[in-house]
Amino acid sequence: MLQLESMVEKLNATFYNSVDFVAREISFPKDQYAILCYYSSMANKKDVQDIVNLLKMQTTVNEKEWDATTSSQKESYNLEKLVEYVCQGFTVLLLLNSQQMVRFTIPDLPHRSPDEPTNESIIRGSHEGFVEDMDVNLGLIRKRMRVPDLIVKKVTVGTDNKAEVYYFYLARFANQDNLTELERKLDLMKDKIDGLYTSGQANDFIEDSPLSPFPQILNTERPDRVFANLSEGKIIIMSDFSPNAFIAPVTLFSFYQSPDDFNSRVIVGSFYRMVRVFSFLAAIFLPAFYIAVVSFHYEVLPIELSKKLKLDISEIPYRPIFEALIVEVIIELIREASVRLPVALVQTIGIVGGLVVGDVIINAGLVSNMVVIVVALTAISSYVVPSVELNTSIRVLRFPFMFAASILGFFGILIGALALVVHLCNLNSLKSPYLYPIVPFDPKKVKQILFRGKHTKSSPQPSSFDPKGREI
Amino acid sequence: MRRALMFFVISSLFLSGCWDQRLYKDLAIISVIGVDGYIGDIKAYYAYPSSSDDPTQYIVLDGKGKTAREVRMDANNKSEQAIDIAELTTILFNEDTAKKNLYKMLDVYYRSAQSPMTAKIAITDGSVKRYLNLKETIPKEIGEYYLDFIKSFEDYSIYPKTNLEIAANLMFSEGVDLGLPYIKTSGKGLPQAKGLALFNGQKYTGVHLTQRESQFVTLLGHGKANFAELSYLWDKDGEQIPVSFSVIRFKKKKKVAQVGSKIKMTYEIKMPVVMTEYPPDHLNKKKKRDPIEKFIEKRIEKDMAKMFKKCQDAESDVIGIGEEIRAYHPNLWKEGKWKELYKDMEIKAKVNVQIERSGSTR
Structure with missing residues (x-):
């Protein structure tokens, strides 16, 4: 006793x-x-x-x-x-x-119900989302993938909090090179991280170039998206404390695909995929193009447009680059405020922002009509990307282009674009080329960037490697 | 790799040389220029918009000087912003200026990389000042107005398509001559298009064709643009019948023969038309159609003959017959002496009209 x-x-x-x-x-x-x-x-x-x-x-x-x-x-x-x-x-x-x-084994840890993630909502298809519990998450995947060779492995990371990081893949399809590279990186992370408390830390370790503006890991909270990527031989990395699943290796074009494409009809899906590719170009180049035109190459403007535009911007006291920056900064402020604010107040911000930016700022003579149109269009274009990471990256990317355009005009944009393309060609995701199928060029798969094929014909999204044992 | 990239980017920055910023907001964007006088004593007018409200307000600057460049500098001194002609739409020339030598007055535009090669040129009756200080309110900015004014005639196959670049080509080629829109104003109301000013080389001959003759020049020399419409009044047994039609296709065959020292050229024209006005109706009957076709053929042949005569008298080969002879009948071509041959040529047109459609009503 x-x-x-x-x-x-x-x-x-x-x-x-x-x-x-x-x-x-x-x-x-x-x-x-x-x-x-x-x-x-x-x-x-x-x-x-x-x-x-x-x-x-x-x-x-x-x-x-x-x-x-x-x-x-x-x-x-x-x-x-x-x-x-x-x-x-x-x-x-x-x-x-x-x-x-x-x-x-009866831990009763608190977790949410698997609701649809608000930042990745789709119109048709499954509305389930991952939660902060690995058993539930794996259950959501196993529910869709009823095969024994879905291999789940676990790494314990962080000496302080002993967080668990899981990675899983389909043994049939996954590429061994990618797997070895991921395991090497996870090993590295094990020793270096004291406390793993956010998925961003893991992100930096797993990415090949963390300093690049382009995300090399697709981040999703959707089980259906994870499922689709699993069957294409990708590896999924998840942790116990976050609903985010990292998918690697990916290409730039993976970020422009949404489960909606595959749930809607062939023509509709293809059309919206093309709209997104256009949005990528608009989001990066449109403000730069505007600045280049009004500071260097105004002769490209049609005469009908030029009269109004010219008289509008004549009354603006500063250079076009500052004019564009003012509106850009205001839009970024509104965005940031609406993310942080409680949902009930977001509408208020929208109204205040819309009125201030849309009307009063023009009447006050701070900026011209055209620059508001350009920046608003750019903002809308950048939100079209179905991935949150890429959309933030793109919004940041347009600033260097705006400066280049204000110094050198179209020539500056061209130099910036050249540097961007060279950078993208150099980029890898788990040692697989990031810009595939453009570089290295594969003409058969290029059309898959723009069109979604019929489901009756097997056409997974272009991947930087051929999943073994699968004809593509 | 990174070092190579840096080297590439930096060297391309320096190799490009200077890019002078031209801020749109700091320039006076000239949309129309009018020129009076000739080298030694030039007067030019520069119009640019000053308010975007309807009706558009615009300011006309004037400059005086001995050379075309000097005139522009003089006008620049009178403006609060620097003058820029990169978005110029139209240049108006007094006919007296064009009669002396048009190219010498245009040289200043061809030497600057920023000159708009797509600007239209028009010849005015009398001083250009009246064409820039319009009393009537126009719905558009004045540059837009003149541009659309000339473009609409080009669309209707009335004027051949011209701009600064094409004009330079034509002024220097021997086998084809330049024809420019000729506009006239009475001082009251808006300016009117009055035909095609005929050029011989770099000089305006002083002769201008009528609108209808100009349309035939365009059809024969440059083909049908988007539309081509014609309208005649048929005096049939004392009854006045309007006959209007629009050309569906315009096909021509050229036959060249040498008769003695003269060159004989015959245009065989096939022209299916759609009737756009014919009150007596019943066009579905071949018996009714035949006389109308005959009438149209005759009238067009007559008008064309008049047009050929006018061009030959003015020694202006606007249709480009010379090019045809030089390309396909080199034995008839005499370098440097084409105009002498052209003057004495026998040019004829044989027209074959077919009423293919009769419009919505039969």
């Missing part, structure tokens, strides 16, 4: 007398007494009671295999392991006399 009390004290001390830690002695038929320990914050008390009752009952019926239930496992006592299990949310039943412990 004394031993029991001292053990409870010892356990409490091990867990620093945390208030949500429970170490309680209970009467148990086999050893007379047992200690039940768990974090009350991570376990469902009713479930714990049920299992304990079940075990009690089993001991009286079956002496030998009394511990066998679907969620329990018996092993010999080891304090270090006990601490680890409890921290992971397990409940441990400690039998002191026989130096054994039984752990129940």
Whole structure:
């Protein structure tokens, strides 16, 4: 009895007398007494009671295999392991006399229901989304992929918080080179990260060039998107604390595809895919083009347009680049404010922003009509991208182009575009070319960038490698 | 790789040389220029818009000087912003200026890279000042107005398509001459198109064709543009019948023969038409159609003959017969003496009209 009390004290001390830690002695038929320990914050008390009752009952019926239930496992006592299990949310039943412990796998961690992610909503198709719980997430995927060769592996990262990072792939299709590269990077991350608390940290480690403006990992919260990529031989990386799934290797064009394309009709899907490709060009080059035209090459303007435009901008006191920057900055401010604000207030910001930017600023003579049209069109174009990362990257990218255009006109835009293309050609995603199928050129797959094929003919999205065992 | 990229980018920056910024907002964008006088004493007018409200207000600057460049500098001194002609739509020339030598007055435009080669040129009756200071309010900015004015005639196959670039080509080629729109104003109301000013080389001959004759020149020399419409009044047994039609296709065959020292050229024209006006109706009957076709053929042949005569008298080969002779009958061509041959040529047109459609009503 004394031993029991001292053990409870010892356990409490091990867990620093945390208030949500429970170490309680209970009467148990086999050893007379047992200690039940768990974090009350991570376990469902009713479930714990049920299992304990079940075990009690089993001991009286079956002496030998009394511990066998679907969620329990018996092993010999080891304090270090006990601490680890409890921290992971397990409940441990400690039998002191026989130096054994039984752990129940019934963690009851809080998580959301798998609702559709708001930043990736689609019109038709599945409306499920990942949550901050790996079991639920894997369940969402297994539900769609009922095959045994969906391999899930786990890496524990971070000495401080021991976060779990999972990666999974289809053994049939996944490319070994990509896999080796990913494992190398995860190994690297294991040693370097103290505490992994946000997926952005993992992102930097997994990407080939973290300094590039272009994301080399597709980030999604949609199980259907993950599923589609799995069957194309991509590798998915997820963590236990974030609903974001990283998909790699990807190409630039993967970011311009939405599950909507594949759920809608062939022509409609293809049309919107082309609209998105146009939006990419508009989002990067439109403000730069405007600046170049009004500072260097106004002769390209049709005469009908030139009269109004010329008289409008004659009254603006500063150069076109500053004019464009003012509106750009205002739009970025409105965007940032509407992301941070509670949903109820976002509309207010929209109205204030719309009125201020749309009307008063022109009447006040701060900027001209045309620049507001240009910047608004650019902003809309950049939001068309179905991926949040790429859309932020593109919005940042247009500033260097605006400066280049204000210094050198079309020539400056051309030099910027040249640098951009060279950079994109150099970029890799898990050692696979980023600009495929443009570089290296594969004429057969180029059309898949612009068109979505019929489902009756197999046509996965262009990938930087051929998934093994699959004819594309 | 990175070093190579940097080298490439930086060297291309320097190799491009200077790019002078021309801020749109700091320039006076001239849309129409009018020129009076000739080298030694030139007067030019520069019009640019000053307010975008309807009706459009515009300012006309005037410049005086001995050379075309000097005139522009003089006008520049009178403007609060620098004058820029990159968006020029039309240049108007007094007919007296064009009679002396048009190319010498245009040289200043061909030497600057920023000159708009698509600008139209028109010849005016009398001083250009009246054409820039219009009393009537026009619905558009004045540059737009003159541009659309000339373009619409080009669309209707009345004027051959010309601009600064084409004009230079034609002024220097021997086998074909330049024809420019000729506009006239009485001082009241808007200016009117009055035909095609005929050039001989770089000089205006002083003769201009009528609108209808000009249309035939365009059809024969340059083919049908988007539309071609004609209208005649048929005096049939004392009854006045309007006959209007629009040309569907205009096909021509050229036959060249030498008769003595003269060159004889015959245009065989096939012209299916659609009737756009014919009150007596019943065009579905061949018996009714035949006389109308005959009438149209005769009238067109007569008008064309008049047009050929006028061109030959003015020694202006606007149709480009010379090019045809030089290309396909080199034995008849005499370098440098084409105009002498052209004057004495016998040019004829044989027209075959077919009423192919009769419009919505039969």
